[in-house]
Amino acid sequence: MTAAGPRREGLVRVLRTVREVAxxxxxxxxxQVPDSGDPATGRAVDDFVEQAADALxxxxxAVAETLHRLSVSVSEPDDDPATRPAPGPxxxxxxxxxx
Amino acid sequence: MIDGxxxxxxxxxxxxxxLRSNAAQLLTLRTELIERTERLRxxxxxxxxxxxxxxxxxxxxxxxxxxxxxxxxxxRFAQELAEIAESVRRLEGSAQTAGLVLDGLRVVEPxxxxxxxxxxxxxxxxxxxxxxADRLASQLGxxxxxxxxxxxxxxxxxxxxxxxxxxxxxx
Numbered sequence: 001m002t003a004a005g006p007r008r009e010g011l012v013r014v015l016r017t018v019r020e021v022a023x024x025x026x027x028x029x030x031x032q033v034p035d036s037g038d039p040a041t042g043r044a045v046d047d048f049v050e051q052a053a054d055a056l057x058x059x060x061x062a063v064a065e066t067l068h069r070l071s072v073s074v075s076e077p078d079d080d081p082a083t084r085p086a087p088g089p090x091x092x093x094x095x096x097x098x099x
Numbered sequence: 100m101i102d103g104x105x106x107x108x109x110x111x112x113x114x115x116x117x118l119r120s121n122a123a124q125l126l127t128l129r130t131e132l133i134e135r136t137e138r139l140r141x142x143x144x145x146x147x148x149x150x151x152x153x154x155x156x157x158x159x160x161x162x163x164x165x166x167x168x169x170x171x172x173x174x175r176f177a178q179e180l181a182e183i184a185e186s187v188r189r190l191e192g193s194a195q196t197a198g199l200v201l202d203g204l205r206v207v208e209p210x211x212x213x214x215x216x217x218x219x220x221x222x223x224x225x226x227x228x229x230x231x232a233d234r235l236a237s238q239l240g241x242x243x244x245x246x247x248x249x250x251x252x253x254x255x256x257x258x259x260x261x262x263x264x265x266x267x268x269x270x
Contacts, residue, residue: 007135007138007139011132011135011136011139015132015155018128018132018155018159022125025124025125028117029121032113032114032117033110034106034113034114035106035107035110035111036111036180036243037105037106037180038243040243041176041250044247044254045114045173045246045247045250047254048169048253048257049114050254051253051257051258052118052162052165052166052253054261055158055161055162055165055257055258055261056162058158058260058261058264058265059155059158059159059162059264061265062158062264062265062267062268063155065151066148066151066152066155069147069148070148
């Protein structure tokens with residue numbers, strides 16, 4: 001651990017919590033089924049929920065990347081799989097089909 | 100309910116509450132993250148980490164703001180839907196008393212044989228009842244328009260924040 005170690009410990013703990021909370025919230029939001037009583041309003045609400053879940057996923061990814069860089073910069077082995085950022089599209093050898 | 104036109108205010112309120120509670124939870128974490136970031140900012144050797152954290156905080160800020168605003172808009176919408184549904188129930192009662200029925204938000208005569216006296220009674224009551232129904236339809240339309248606009252603006256801002264964050268991570 002470097003001199004900045006103790007400072008970073010607290011930071012890593014907060015970042016891990018943010019990542020976990022963002023992931024859980026994204027999953028929970030997609031499970032909500034509101035009934036607005038009108039197709040146009042319903043579509044707008046559904047779109048909002050999808051974008052909110054996606055923004056939370058982006059937050060999870062960004063924080064995972066920050067955690068990964070933090071672990072690399074202090075030369076610690078990144079043995080926590082959850083700390084590694086999600087692989088980008090280039091990590092997949094074949095085009096993936098969208099569900 | 101107007102043949103389901105007022106939807107389920109409870110489910111809209113539940114989603115609104117969930118969004119606001121998510122925003123509040125993230126806001127607490129944001130405060131702690133800002134504190135930690137500020138401590139690192141004093142150390143020039145941590146500049147790169149601070150840049151990363153600032154970017155994370157920008158996305159966190161945008162997400163918190165939009166989740167809270169979207170949740171508040173849905174809670175207002177749910178409240179309005181519940182009030183309109185209650186007014187429709189009262190209108191239904193008034194229509195029934197006058198020998199009329201509600202078809203959606205149209206005050207119409209039911210099928211069946213009627214006496215001259217009943218026909219006159221319906222004719223007298225129908226215009227005023229229809230005006231009340233029109234006001235409710237207009238109120239419902241406004242609530243939907245305002246909510247759909249708030250949802251669309253929120254979705255756009257959230258998409259922009261997510262894209263900006265992912266674009267940065269590709270650099």
